[in-house]
Amino acid sequence: MSIETAKPLADVVEGVKALFAEKFGAAPQCVTAAPGRVNLIGEHTDYNDGFVLPMAIDRQTVVAASKRDDDRPVVRLYSATMKGAAELTIEPDGAELPGWAKYVRGVIDAYREAGVDVPAFDAVIDSTVPLGGGLSSSAALEVSLALVIETLNGKSLPGPQRALLCQQAEHQGAGVPCGIMDQFSSALCHADHVMLLDCRSQQPKMVPFTDPTVSVLITNSNVKHELTGGEYAERRQQCEAAAAGLGVKALRDVTPEQLAANEAKLDPLPFKRARHITGENLRTERAAEALAASDWETAGELMYASHAAMRDDFEITVPEIDKLVEIAREIGPEEGVIGSRMTGGGFGGCTVTLVRTDKAEEVARTIAERYKAATGIEATCFTTRPAEGGRVLES
Incomplete structure (x- = not known):
């Protein structure tokens, strides 16, 4: 491949x-x-x-x-x-x-x-x-x-x-x-x-x-789970319910610490959704700082943390996407992988992985081979610069 x-x-x-x-x-x-x-x-x-x-x-x-x-x-x-x-x-x-x-x-x-x-x-x-x-x-x-x-x-x-x-x-x-x-x-x-x-x-x-030694590898799982169409709207409603329960306009206005202190005000499901959103906002701002400083280790850690929250708290990943991220993490930084996560609305689609440019071809081949062995599905990969x-x- x-x-x-x-x-x-x-x-x-x-x-x-x-x-x-x-x-x-x-x-x-x-x-x-x-x-x-x-x-x-x-x-x-x-x-x-x-x-x-x-x-x-x-x-x-x-x-x-x-x-x-x-x-x-x-x-x-x-x-x-x-x-x-x-x-x-x-x-x-x-x-x-x-x-x-x-x-x-x-x-x-x-x-x-x-x-x-x-x-x-x-x-x-x-x-x-x-x-x-x-x-x-x-x-x-x-x-x-x-x-x-x-x-x-x-x-x-x-x-x-x-x-x-x-x-x-x-x-x-x-x-x-x-x-x-x-x-x-x-x-x-x-x-x-x-x-x-x-x-x-x-x-x-x-x-x-601008660092030419780092590229973005996009891997399409070639899986799109059939949805009833309501999952996106459901997540949105759950987030709005959490914001209302916390007395704020939007979850943007809540820190992870404030959310934890007010857990009793929310039902378990809106709380989990809010935990992803409040953490993700913080992760995103920190990731921007890390990229600007070429702090790739921090950027990679934030990507893995984001994926875990999407899997466990927002529940929008699927087994095939989780497998792609797991494989990327197993390959690890010594073999060229900096960080990986699901990207997009969820329930299939693609992962995004930061890779060392000189190892990108090898990383893509390894991910595709291990993914096919685990799932029987052919992944497609390409790299891009911004x-x-x-x-x-x-x-």
């Missing part, structure tokens, strides 16, 4: 432009790109007004687009990723759309509600962001489409406003009540930096991650 390498962005761009010309008979007027993201630490803290520490990955969603030159108020789309087409009216008409096009519907509606004129346009979409692995392929699509609308309209919005409109698009278009992390990451991250995001003030702080957020490539 070898580490998967990203298709170069230039190749994706050329492919999208060629496909646009084939589908619509002319060269596109603009090309935009926005990345997926991985969260190094700070899980389920965003809707608790807490802290998260994501970075953009070098997998992108690329969109080539042009204004339509007729009077039809429609958007025509072709997704190379999904190998399908869709047509949307600018004004919502309630038409049933394929799942991926619902995100586009959401972006169009969010911009129109914000008073931005959305022109009729044609677009071709392609993506190298893995789907369904918790790496925010949806946010990458939303941000790249938002940049298309702004470019064709000639109106550039501030990055935070763009991110919030894309969050609104996910809420309304796809019905997912996500926090702000995914869209802020895709819209605002910088190359060679992670982003410490205060989800209450919505203020991002860029933290240097990448640049959404941008207009051609206009």
